[in-house]
Amino acid sequence: MIKFDHVSFSYNKRSVLRDVSFLIDSSERVAILGGSGEGKTTILKLILGLLRPDSGSISIDGEDITGKTESELRDVRMKFSIVFQEGALFDSLNVKENVAFCLREYTNLSEEGIDRRVRELLRVVGVENAIDLMPDELSGGMHRRVAIARSLAAFEPAMFLYDEPTSGLDPVNADIICKLIADLSRDRRGFIIVTHKVYDAMRVADRFIFLKEGAVVLDGDKGMLKQATVPELSIFMSELNGNCEGEARCSK
Amino acid sequence: MTLKRLIDNLQDYYMLAFRGLTGIFRRPFYLSDAIEQMDYAGAGSFVIIVLVALFIGMALSLQLSAEFSRLGLRMYTGKAVGITIIREVGPVMAALVFTGRVGAGMASELGSMVLGHQVDSLRVFGVDPVKKLVTPRIMSSLIMLPALTIIGDALSIFGAYYIVVFVSNQSGHVYWRAIRDVLIFENIIAGSVKPFIFGFLIASISCYSGLTTRGGATGLRQSTTSAVVLSIISIIISDFALTRILLYILGFSV
Ligand SMILES: Nc1ncnc2c1ncn2[C@@H]1O[C@H](COP(=O)(O)OP(=O)(O)OP(=O)(O)O)[C@@H](O)[C@H]1O
Numbered sequence: 001m002i003k004f005d006h007v008s009f010s011y012n013k014r015s016v017l018r019d020v021s022f023l024i025d026s027s028e029r030v031a032i033l034g035g036s037g038e039g040k041t042t043i044l045k046l047i048l049g050l051l052r053p054d055s056g057s058i059s060i061d062g063e064d065i066t067g068k069t070e071s072e073l074r075d076v077r078m079k080f081s082i083v084f085q086e087g088a089l090f091d092s093l094n095v096k097e098n099v100a101f102c103l104r105e106y107t108n109l110s111e112e113g114i115d116r117r118v119r120e121l122l123r124v125v126g127v128e129n130a131i132d133l134m135p136d137e138l139s140g141g142m143h144r145r146v147a148i149a150r151s152l153a154a155f156e157p158a159m160f161l162y163d164e165p166t167s168g169l170d171p172v173n174a175d176i177i178c179k180l181i182a183d184l185s186r187d188r189r190g191f192i193i194v195t196h197k198v199y200d201a202m203r204v205a206d207r208f209i210f211l212k213e214g215a216v217v218l219d220g221d222k223g224m225l226k227q228a229t230v231p232e233l234s235i236f237m238s239e240l241n242g243n244c245e246g247e248a249r250c251s252k
Numbered sequence: 253m254t255l256k257r258l259i260d261n262l263q264d265y266y267m268l269a270f271r272g273l274t275g276i277f278r279r280p281f282y283l284s285d286a287i288e289q290m291d292y293a294g295a296g297s298f299v300i301i302v303l304v305a306l307f308i309g310m311a312l313s314l315q316l317s318a319e320f321s322r323l324g325l326r327m328y329t330g331k332a333v334g335i336t337i338i339r340e341v342g343p344v345m346a347a348l349v350f351t352g353r354v355g356a357g358m359a360s361e362l363g364s365m366v367l368g369h370q371v372d373s374l375r376v377f378g379v380d381p382v383k384k385l386v387t388p389r390i391m392s393s394l395i396m397l398p399a400l401t402i403i404g405d406a407l408s409i410f411g412a413y414y415i416v417v418f419v420s421n422q423s424g425h426v427y428w429r430a431i432r433d434v435l436i437f438e439n440i441i442a443g444s445v446k447p448f449i450f451g452f453l454i455a456s457i458s459c460y461s462g463l464t465t466r467g468g469a470t471g472l473r474q475s476t477t478s479a480v481v482l483s484i485i486s487i488i489i490s491d492f493a494l495t496r497i498l499l500y501i502l503g504f505s506v
């Protein structure tokens with residue numbers, strides 16, 4: 001369970017989040033929507049304790065993480081698995097070693113065992129034949145999928161965090177990743193997906209949080225999202241109707 | 253305001269340097285990372301150190317034997333060359349070369365890892381970036397810079413030998429005896445304490461610059477530059493301080 005209690009955050013005095021509060025259960029499938037630079041990635045980093053709020057408190061499963069030291073945060077972070085916006089694969093390691101990273105760190109698997117597990121994970125995300133490539137030899141979609149495989153290898157996370165997993169991908173690849181996200185959440189393990197693609201969010205999530213100017217302006221289910229009257233949100237929603245409305249706005 | 257920032261940064265640097273150094277003795281040990289760093293820093297710098305040392309030794313002995321010949325003190329060339337190289341030029345030269353090649357590399361590599369969220373990924377996986385990234389680099393510098401310094405000293409002395417014997421036409425026998433006289437305990441200590449300190453400074457400063465990178469490609473440029481500039485300044489200043497201290501401890505009167 002993730003609880004944000006009146007959280008504010010700023011980078012060098014430039015305010016990013018203002019008084020954000022919400023409660024997310026770890027079995028929920030949540031999408032955080034919002035324009036570029038509205039603080040979506042910042043929220044994920046706050047959840048993991050990579051950043052600290054200026055005011056307010058964040059608790060994970062009832063434990064306040066705001067005052068915790070780096071080593072105390074370790075256990076909190078292990079409850080999550082995150083796929084960063086850029087994938088963030090270690091570029092000095094090949095695909096296999098990237099996926100094997102946590103296996104080597106936390107398990108005593110033999111070389112054979114690691115190889116088998118890595119292949120298994122890569123098969124899940126459908127890039128098994130990229131096993132010997134280096135990260136910079138991968139396409140954007142493959143990169144993202146390997147990053148998902150790597151985050152799966154970590155431990156059994158209670159919740160997945162995805163930062164724009166489908167942005168910059170063609171519809172086919174975006175589709176593959178959405179299916180993967182939905183598949184992975186089948187055993188009641190929830191996720192938070194951060195995105196500005198409403199279409200993808202609608203396909204996988206059942207709760208939507210819309211951020212505008214660093215504040216939560218909408219928090220609800222699909223019905224509420226469709227009926228919302230926030231002007232920015234309706235531009236976002238226009239993506240669903242073949243962009244007609246959006247184009248109309250642009251041409252105005 | 254800026255003074256406060258400076259003090260904050262210094263404090264962060266001390267913490268990082270301290271934790272990076274003590275990480276050598278704390279679990280978990282990332283030995284394979286340290287070995288990879290040693291290969292990059294040590295083996296990779298070998299050729300450039302050889303070249304630089306050889307030519308510095310030759311230039312130095314040219315200068316000294318030209319001047320000493322005029323004064324009729326040619327037989328002192330070997331001694332002067334030996335002392336200069338072992339106590340002063342060798343360690344500083346190796347450290348400067350090491351800064352340019354390895355320090356800059358560390359800062360830009362860690363900087364791009366920060367920008368690409370790779371350092372955040374490590375933290376999320378519960379891996380301490382200081383232990384995983386900084387400690388192996390400090391360790392490799394602590395081992396490799398002294399080793400490179402010794403190799404560099406030896407080559408400088410050989411370079412000087414070539415000039416003394418084949419250009420200045422002095423006796424090789426006299427040269428080697430002078431060098432042997434220079435290789436006493438005090439001089440060797442004076443020359444071999446320095447590279448450990450320099451290596452630690454270069455690695456810790458460069459890692460600090462790299463890990464505090466902000467703001468894209470220009471940020472990366474800035475952190476690489478400041479790694480090199482700050483390392484060079486701290487090498488030169490600490491060299492002076494160390495020389496002063498070591499001469500005092502070893503009982504030389506100035
Ligand atoms: N390291 C940083 N230093 C200073 N400002 C930052 C930093 N990272 C982000 N910001 C600023 O904070 C704001 C929120 O950033 P954030 O990355 O959370 O946005 P986002 O909603 O994820 O955007 P996008 O959809 O483009 O990924 C942005 O305006 C950005 O300029």
Ligand SMILES: [Mg+2]
Binds near residue numbers: 041042085163164
């Ligand atoms: Mg973002």
